[in-house]
Amino acid sequence: MRMPELRAGANLDIIPVGRLTTTPYCWAGCAFCRLARPLPKVRMTDAPAGLTLAHLAARGVNLDQTAQIRLRGGLSLREPFDYWIHFLRHLRAQYQGRLIAFSPVEIWQFHVLERRSLRDLLHLLKWAGVDLLGPGGSETWTPELRARWTPHRLEPNEWLSVAEAARQVGLGFSMAPIIGAHMGETEWNEYVAVILQHDPQELEVKPLNSEGTRWAAHDSASILETVAAIQRLREATPSLPLYVCWDEQPLDDAAAIFAAAGADGLLTSVWEVTPA
Ligand code: SF4
Numbered sequence: 001m002r003m004p005e006l007r008a009g010a011n012l013d014i015i016p017v018g019r020l021t022t023t024p025y026c027w028a029g030c031a032f033c034r035l036a037r038p039l040p041k042v043r044m045t046d047a048p049a050g051l052t053l054a055h056l057a058a059r060g061v062n063l064d065q066t067a068q069i070r071l072r073g074g075l076s077l078r079e080p081f082d083y084w085i086h087f088l089r090h091l092r093a094q095y096q097g098r099l100i101a102f103s104p105v106e107i108w109q110f111h112v113l114e115r116r117s118l119r120d121l122l123h124l125l126k127w128a129g130v131d132l133l134g135p136g137g138s139e140t141w142t143p144e145l146r147a148r149w150t151p152h153r154l155e156p157n158e159w160l161s162v163a164e165a166a167r168q169v170g171l172g173f174s175m176a177p178i179i180g181a182h183m184g185e186t187e188w189n190e191y192v193a194v195i196l197q198h199d200p201q202e203l204e205v206k207p208l209n210s211e212g213t214r215w216a217a218h219d220s221a222s223i224l225e226t227v228a229a230i231q232r233l234r235e236a237t238p239s240l241p242l243y244v245c246w247d248e249q250p251l252d253d254a255a256a257i258f259a260a261a262g263a264d265g266l267l268t269s270v271w272e273v274t275p276a
Contacts, residue, residue: 012259014251015243015267018066021274022084022106023050026074030150031214032139032178036074044113047078051275053090061271068098068267072134073106081110081121085128092129099129103136104162104173108154111162118165126171133166135176135204141191145182149215163198172201176245179229180208180221192236202241204267205229223254227261234262243267 025048026036039047050073063069071088088101102125111118125133137159140149146156163173175198177183177191195203207221207229226244233242243265244258255266 012255012263013265014255015067015265016065016270017267018061018063018069019269019272020051020056020069020071020073021272022071022073022079023048023077024074024274024276025076027076028074028105028150028152029214030153032149032208032210034209034211034213035072039074039076042076044078044080047076049275050077050079051087051273053087055275056091056273059271059273061273063095063097065270066097068100069095070134071099071101072103072136075106075109077106077109081114081116081124085124088125088128088130098131100132100134100174101125101128101130103134103138104159104166105137105153107133107162108137108158118162119169122162122166122169122171126169130171132201133163133171133173135174135200138175139178139206140182140187141177141194142187145187160198163200174202174204175200176204176206177229177233178206178208179225180210181219181225182208183225183229188232192232195233195237195240200240202243203233203237205233205242205244205263207245223257227257230258230261230263241265 021035024035024037025039027039027041029038092099107118107121110116110121137153140146141156166173175195205226207226210216210218210220230242230244241264242262244263244267246254246266247269248254251268258266
């Protein structure tokens with residue numbers, strides 16, 4: 001592992017994130033997923049009910065405590081896309097911070113199931129007040145890793161179609177490599193090439209946490225692998241905002257190391273609301 005020089009005295013924002021889970025169920029079965037409960041493919045109407053505004057009210061979370069709220073979840077969704085547009089519009093009316101909702105993975109599923117154009121779906125997300133698409137689906141890029149980790153999710157060209165449509169409607173998209181021992185030179189070169197070619201609005205670094213996943217036989221990412229990933233991405237894209245997803249403690253130590261490596265911010269969950 002090559003370790004470039006660390007930047008002394010660099011600062012990094014600690015960004016409190018509120019997470020909303022549309023549904024904890026998903027048919028896709030990605031090997032690294034800690035979020036979803038497996039469910040075979042069922043008709044939308046047979047899927048368990050998803051998140052409601054009543055769940056949010058019942059938790060009594062303080063929306064102003066967060067710099068950003070993220071809506072994400074599994075693909076076994078009962079509710080149609082328009083339900084989520086109204087959910088987001090209502091949320092936006094009460095919340096001034098950054099709103100990140102869905103990723104190309106969910107958008108592609110709505111596109112296929114509801115036979116609606118990507119542009120129409122993304123225009124509606126923007127109308128509802130969403131600022132950015134989440135990075136879901138961009139964790140791995142080589143065909144080998146995709147076949148091992150996420151064989152049932154959308155194809156890379158489908159992911160890029162959604163990302164490009166998001167750019168065209170002024171929504172923007174982000175990318176997030178998942179970090180761990182699987183990221184060798186080939187995987188990194190391919191990932192960086194995609195970033196440079198498609199110019200996301202921002203990048204996130206997601207250290208693999210394999211605990212409780214089907215990938216549990218493999219080690220979670222070490223802090224050194226995470227630092228090296230930050231440095232590699234910072235070198236390749238000197239001005240792109242670069243954040244680290246980090247829910248581990250102690251925050252301050254990690255923040256100092258990641259800042260020195262070149263990250264701009266550390267995303268840390270402060271609350272999460274799920275439907276069950
Ligand atoms: S599509 Fe998303 S929620 Fe579903 S298993 Fe894969 S990573 Fe988890």
